[in-house]
Amino acid sequence: MSLEEPRDQGTDAVATKPTTGDEIADLLGDLVVSREEHVNAPGFVIRPDTVQETLSRLRDEAGFDHLSCVTAEEYEDRYESIYHLTSYDDRTREASVVVPAAKDDPRSQSADAVFRTADWHEREAYDLVGIDYEEHPDLKRILLPDTWQGHPMSLDYDQDRPQVVTLKEWENPLADDHRENEGDTMYLNIGPHHPATHGVLHVKTVLDGEQVADVEPDIGYLHRCEEQMCQTKTYRHQIMPYPDRWDYASSGLLNEWAYARAAEDLNDIEVPEYAQIIRTMGAELCRIASHMLAVGTFALDVYGDFTAIFMYAMRDREIVQNILEDLTGQRMMFNYFRLGGVVWDLPEPRDEFFEKIRDFLDDLPGTLEEYHDLISSNEILQVRTIDTGVLPPEVAKSYGATGPVARASGIDYDLRRDDPYGYYDELDWDVVVEDGCDNYSRLLCRMREVEESAKIIQQCVDLLEDWPEDERTIQSNVPRTLRPEDDTEIYRAVEAAKGELGIYIRADGTDKPGRFKIRSPCFSNLQTLAEMSQGEYIPDMIASLGSLDIVLGEVDR
Amino acid sequence: MTAPLQSDTVLLPERIANLLGLSGVLGDVVGGLLGAFLIANLLLVQTAVAGPWAKRKITAAFTDRIAVNRIGPFGLLIIVADAVRLLSKELVVPEHVDRPAWDLGPIVIPFSALLGFAVIPMGSGIHLADPETGLAFAFAAASIASLGLVMMGYASNNKYSLLGGLRAIAANLAYEIPLIITAASVVIFTGSLQMSEIVAAQTEPLLTVAGVTIPQWFAFVNPFAFVLFVVANLAEVGRNPFDIPEAPTEIVAGYQTEYSSVLFVLIYLGEFIHIFLGGAIAATLFLGGPAGPGPESLGFIWFVAKIWAFYFFTQWMRSAIPRLRVDQFLDVGWKGMLVLSFANLVLTAIIVGVIA
Known part of the structure; x- marks a missing residue:
């Protein structure tokens, strides 16, 4: 394609x-x-x-x-x-x-x-x-433990009742016990505490020798009721701090935008152009930081111990993090967007701030060259990653894969272009697509996306620098309390660092959402792991997991 | 019985015996024990520097960091602090481990490596024994470590340990053969397995360029064999790109997953001494052993510099080179290294046969 x-x-x-x-x-x-x-x-x-x-x-x-x-x-x-x-x-x-x-x-x-x-x-x-x-192939609990009692988002759920029973009480004593059976395969628990699971992920693996016969990711260790928490907060200010905590690996602003976009469209709020540019710039900075981390940790998975490339990626991510700190006042949990704009203008002195970003952008091509020397042009890494973890485009689509995972499988899909929001459609940049469908393509895709993000930031900085001083409107007029009409429903998504981050909100006539649902890109992307690693070796399974770039905070919410 | 010690040079036990005024069997026993004690301590001191301090400093230099610098000059006292820390940790013995194999495994590893040093000529008269079969003894002693790895892998009652143990055996099988075959090509030159003979054979000048005499080190005579040997050695000591048996991101820590405290220290100790032993064999076979400019009494300094150079090389690889997958790793061993090492052996034999 x-x-x-x-x-x-x-x-x-x-x-x-x-x-x-x-x-x-x-x-x-x-x-x-x-x-x-x-x-x-x-x-x-x-x-x-x-x-x-x-x-x-x-x-x-x-x-x-x-x-x-x-x-x-x-x-x-x-x-x-x-x-x-x-x-x-x-x-x-x-x-x-x-x-x-x-x-x-x-x-x-x-x-x-x-x-x-x-x-x-x-x-x-x-x-x-x-x-x-x-007709569901395996209908069982996914986020909560199997031994949980009741369904917490149902209306008659009683929080005061004991919520978990012991495994013994839950287990079916009459169920077949296969533990003593003879077999050629070995069952291996990878995680929830394992050096390569990028958080608390439990991968139930069946091994045939060193080869993976079956993989089943078990998630939910980091479930924090994010959806329900958002349902108990008001639209106007109280929800915005939470998105930062979904994908906490430095894509905070991208997450905030997902909520901002859904809530603004729900309440018909316009965002001033100036604020849109700031948002676009901040979001792309976050994307660079997130991709840097993804590339660094992926290299870590393939290389082994503590390696140069991981530290280089962290060093460069740190620069982005400093810029974001200047912009938002926070390093990770930004809470910078507001419905109708952003919370404050660019930091004074503006020249210094722009200078800092420009310095970073000027150094970036050299930095990426260094990465390419260290990773993508390394023959051993190529042997390890090319044609491993193959995800054909049809399979990727069926699993709802998005973001770099989909684009590395040749699916030309990017919400920034296909469903424009913010200031993206005014700027000159390209969607990165790789056709390899393998771990190597996913790595390349992220590295090239960093370049595209840099292009966007460059243009945003140019625009912001020349923006007339009396037209710097950072927020539009938004009522103090927002009460969208009863039973209006909206599903809106943005292109987060990991893919399509969607928010569904059903208004119930009050100032709090009746139902708040998060569509996490990592959640869908992680599903493809089994498909990618069937029949491959353990190291390739680990590399595939790394190439998916999941953040468990977003998978489990 | 003086059979194992038949050499013209005076060996360390004899010197010590002479120094103490002892002779006969008593002199052999006391001299041997004291000599072994001295050599073991020399190595343990180097390991102490290499493990908690140099390893951190080297890796930090490769990754733009500073690493330990708070305790003592250049952070050197971290060695003491770490020794106390590691030894005072709780020794967790998991249920259902197969004792005493589980306890013995970590002891086998450092001692097999130390045993190998018995026949290495370290210069400045530090040479414990010089049997005619020296080189074979060094490889045999080093290979005992594989036994320790199997013991740890199987006895730990942990699937990661099992995988690590199996990988370690596969690695040793695949790379020990090329390693020894390559070493055999040096033996063709020297005509002897005796370490002192191998070192002596390398003292002759190879050629003189602009007044600088290049000695007849086998690394210069047959660089191809040297490269093969160093690569196979990397696999033997389990460092990148061949750190398959441990592979922290895949199988947690392989065979050492279940070890803590003292046993963990012993395993690490063993690994570092193994790296030094690998460096020592490489130095003896290819780099003229303790040879170097200056008087002969400086030999030990040169020898230490050479094994540290090899140690530095392993750390460099670890920071910069990705790990191969287990099947690729075995492919390289069986299909690449083995063929190349035999080719090297046959070619060397023909060339030596024609010239000699």
Whole structure:
């Protein structure tokens, strides 16, 4: 897939493929029970036993090949799952498939047969909300421990009741015990505390000699109820500090933007142009910092112990971190965005600040050259990473992979261009796509994206420097209390460092969200690990895990 | 019995015996024990410097850091602090480990490496024994370490340890053969396995360029063999790009996963002495042993400089070179190194046969 072609196809497709609500409703015909209108997309209510039919028709005939997110919620009278669909070719085409389920016995057909990514999303919905997905390959808890009692986001959940029982109490004493069985394979627990899992990830691995026969990532060790916490805070100020804590490895501003974008579109808030430029600049600085860390830790996974490349990457990330500290007053937990703008203007003296950024950008090509010398042109690293951890584009799409993981599999998909927000569409930059589908491509993709981010920052600095002093509006007028209309629903995403970071908000007429759902790019990307490492050696599995660049804080939320 | 000590040069035990005025069996025993004690201490002191201090400083230099600099001059007293720290840690013995194999493994490793030093001529008269089979003895002693690795891998009752142990054996099998075959090509030149003979054979001048005499070190005579030997040696001591048996990001710490406190120190001690032993054998075979400019009494200084150069080389590799995958690692060993080392052996034999 070349860089240009899919875009042309995309524009062709818009002409022929159903895009408006009516066109899609015509396509679905009798499947649609009733219609809804979400802020971002038309919604189609369908019966819970027609999920697969509806989704496969939308995928095959309408080109909705990207199941971005699955949101589940319990209402007073029903349960509801929403499948947020969009297209890799044209991100602006969106559709929400709403699947209600009975209150007393919430059952709904699983979408796993159509989109592999539904596997984990539905497990999460089962875990937290309690909807039973029929035909799901392995419906069990995902974020909470198996021994958890009840579904914490259901309405009748009692927090005062004991929440966890012992394993002994939970275990089925009649279940088959395979521990004494003879077998040729070895079961190995990698993590939750292991030098290469990038946090508290538990990878259940079945080994055949040194080769990986089966892999199952077990997540949830860092689950901090981020969604529920956001549901107990007010839109205006209280939610903004939380996004910094999702992907805490220096992509704070990117996360904040995800919430800001969803909440601003929900409340019809305009952001001044000047603030948009500052946002764009800050976000790209965060992306550089995040990619530096990704490259450094990936090298660490492949190289072995403490190595030069890791320290070099940390050294350069530190410079970005200092710039961000000057801008926001914080090193990691920025809390810099506000609905309608940013919290304060660039630091004084401005010249010094710009100078600092320009110095960094001037040094960056040399730095990247150094990285290429050390890693990407090293023959041993190439032997290790080329053609390992292969993720074909079709598989990547089915798993909902986004960000550098998708772009390194030749999928030309970047929300900054495909669903423009901020100031990106005014600037001159390119989407980086690599066709290798392997660990090496993912590494190269990140390194090249750093260059593109630098281009964006350069242009932002030029614009900010010449901005007239009396037009520096950093925030628009936003009411002190925001109360979006009851039952308005929105799903909005931004291109975070790891991929598509989406936020779904349902307003319930109060100043707090009725349902706040985070679509984490790492969550979907991590799902591809099993696909990538089947039949490979342990070291390649570790390298693939490193190349996915997951942050467990965002996977588990 | 003076059979193992048949050499013209006066060996260390004899000197000590003469110094103490002892003779006969008593002189051999006391001289031998004191000599061994001296050599072991020389090595342990070097290991102490190499482990807690030099390793950190070298890695830090490669990665733009400063490393230990708070305690004592250049942070040197960290050695004392670390010794106290490591020895005072709790020794955790996991359940269901297979004792006493579990306890013996870490003891086997440093002692096998120390044993190898018995036949190494270190210059300045520090040479414990000089049997005719010196080189074979050095390799045999060093190989005992593999036994320790198996013991630790199997006895730990830990899957990571098992994987590490298996990898260590695979590594030793694949690289010990090229290592010894390459060493054999040197023996073809010298016609003797005796260490003192090998060193003596390298004292002749090779050629003189602009007044500088280049000695007949085998590294200069056959650089190809030297490179092969150093690469195989890297695999033997398990350092990048061949640190497969430990591979911290893959199998945690391999065979040493379950060890703490004193046993952990012993393993590390063993690894460092092994690096020094690898350097010592390389220096003896290819770099003229303790030879160097200046009077012969400076030999020990030159010898230490050479084994430290090898140590520095392993640390350099560790900071800069990625690790191979286990199958690639074995491919390099069996399909590359083995073939090359045999080619080297045959070629050397032909050339020596034609010239001699």
